[in-house]
Amino acid sequence: MQTVKFQNPPSIVSTYTIVGPKEGEGPLKDYFDLILEDDMWGQESFEKAESKIQEEAIKSALSNGNLANNDIDYLISGDLLNQIITSSYTARQLSIPFYGLYGACSTMTEALSLGAMLVDGGFAKKVICATSSHFSSAERQFRFPLEYGSQRNFSSQWTVTGAGATVLSADGNGPYVTYATTGKIVDMGIKDATNMGAAMAPAAMDTLISHFNDTGYSPADYDLIISGDLGIIGKSIVIDLMQKEGFDLSEKFTDCGVEIFDHKNQDTHAGGSGCACAATVFNGYIYKEVLKGSFSRVLLIATGALHSTTINQQGESIPGIAHAVTIDINKG
Amino acid sequence: MENMNKKEYQRYAEQRVPKPTFLKNNTMAFVVGGVICVLGQFIRNWLVENGLDDKAVAAGTAIILVFLGALLTGLGVYDKIGKVGGAGSLVPITGFSNAVVSPAMEFKTEGLIFGVAAKMFVIAGPVLVYGVGGSIIVGILHLLLKKG
The missing domain is CATH 3.40.47.40 (Stage V sporulation protein AD)
Structure with a gap:
């Protein structure tokens, strides 16, 4: 588990x-x-x-x-x-x-x-x-x-x-953190540090599949499933490949990096990234919408590219990771 | 992910990246690079008119272009030209100036020695090393072939 x-x-x-x-x-x-x-x-x-x-x-x-x-x-x-x-x-x-x-x-x-x-x-x-x-x-x-x-x-x-x-x-009236799925490192050999969405997408998928298998939840049990900073390319990869694994994410799934900027007008290319991407979208948008009642159960799955410029210059590929937490208005 | 090996995934991921707009990039590089070179020609003509000899004109033109590149970098304009011009603003000597001045500005916060001076050639360094190195090799070849 x-x-x-x-x-x-x-x-x-x-x-x-x-x-x-x-x-x-x-x-x-x-x-x-x-x-x-x-x-x-x-x-x-x-x-x-x-x-x-x-x-x-x-x-x-x-x-x-x-x-x-x-x-x-x-x-x-x-x-x-x-x-x-x-x-x-x-x-x-x-x-x-x-x-x-x-x-x-x-x-x-x-x-x-x-x-x-x-x-x-x-x-x-x-x-x-x-x-x-x-x-x-x-x-x-x-x-x-x-x-x-x-x-x-x-x-x-x-x-x-x-x-x-x-x-x-320990006390409080919610929303609650009901589940946490810890990610494993997944590295599919992407070496291009300007394409981190593609490097992290397999890790996000691995954690998502483990989460659904462990909890018995399906994408339909969530009002929103949102990754941290896969960006436009990573998001499209996850939707496409998860479909092949038998999970339909097309309606519930988006990405903090896709939502935080207006890519056409703000010139942000594939989207936002960085620790603050998931942090500000979660603590701002998601938390406030959960309090308003727009979402009653959200899966936040922040994604990380665990490389450095040094090891990248030595020819190594980019290890990806993704950790998921369930935010629920009920105790589960 | 079991039904896809690493090679297949890398190929799949590459296909998802939008292709660079080659025609637009080439056109803009031609225009921006061309404008910089025309500017250089104007400077050259002006120096010739003022009676400088060939050597002084070549040095003077380079000095003025390097100064303009540095000035525009300091004013925060050159990165915007670079974004549009690509190789057109990278290849001329103004681009070299930008490559030296931009890290020098950026690393000012780490002090004049470990910041400005040490980091100044972080981008331009390889160009200098291989540029000077290459010219030495060509020089030696020239010397050998001439003698032979």
Whole structure:
């Protein structure tokens, strides 16, 4: 079994999202709690700006839930930068026991899965799960300087600038995290780091199939099944190949990276990506729509490409991963 | 995924990527590259009119184009030209200037030594190494063939 069914499903009691200016012009702009006018946010480097974004998202999620730092037993967070510096430097400011994660863009559901296990297992009353990414800090680490005059491939994606934070609690009135399916690494040999949707799609499929087999749910039991950042190409691969595996996802399935930008007008090519892609769409759009009653059961499956530029230059392919969590208005 | 091996999947995934718009890219590269070269010719003519000799004209034209490339990079314009022009703005000497100035600007946050100076040639370095290296090999061949 790859899936944990929570006996006492933790409740989501508070969330907060911050996004950059470009995301704030996208189709989901009304769902984000704070839209920055300047993605440097008064800081002197992109890395420091990203850290401030994550810190403020965590602090605001706590104050949204009328919570203080010492009400929280664990902070579980991660990001894209080397040595997950964003998360560590954020945790430096917060004085909350801290687990740092690296799951690339799958970090949101990795954090939610582990956070829910800690709460359900009785090891914590409340945990906060957070992640962030920043277009400019990711570009300089993984790709080219901002002012370099290069052309981007059609399959390339746009790293979302922003952060999302979720407070999970042993008490609360929902929505609840009812299941978590932990992904296995799947690597089908894609080496092109500008086509990460194709690299991650097989991992998403593997986790989806395990989830349906383990839980007995079918796509019809969900109001929404949404992946993290497969983008337009990865999404179309998952729908097509899942059909061949006998799962019809065509109506219920979409992707946070497809939804967050208007690809025709915002020039984001295959869609959004980055840890903040799943984090801001989940803590903004999905959570608020679940509270409104638009969705009663959602499967969030954040996807990660676990490579680095170094190993990629050595000729290795890109290992993909996907972790899924079920968000339900009922305890399951 | 059991019914597809890695090779088949890679081929399948490649087919899903939209093909680059070759005609549009080539046309834009021709236009943008052409404009930069025409600009270079104007600068050259102007220098000749001002009485510079051949060597000084060649150096002066390159210096002015490199300066313009650096200026437009600093003003945040050259990356936009590059997005449209592709190879047309990459190949001329202004593109080389952009390749040096853009990392120098970007890595200013890591200081003047480990940032600006160390990272300045991160893109242009390979061009320098293989450009200079290639010219040395050609030079040696030329010398040998001439003697023989």
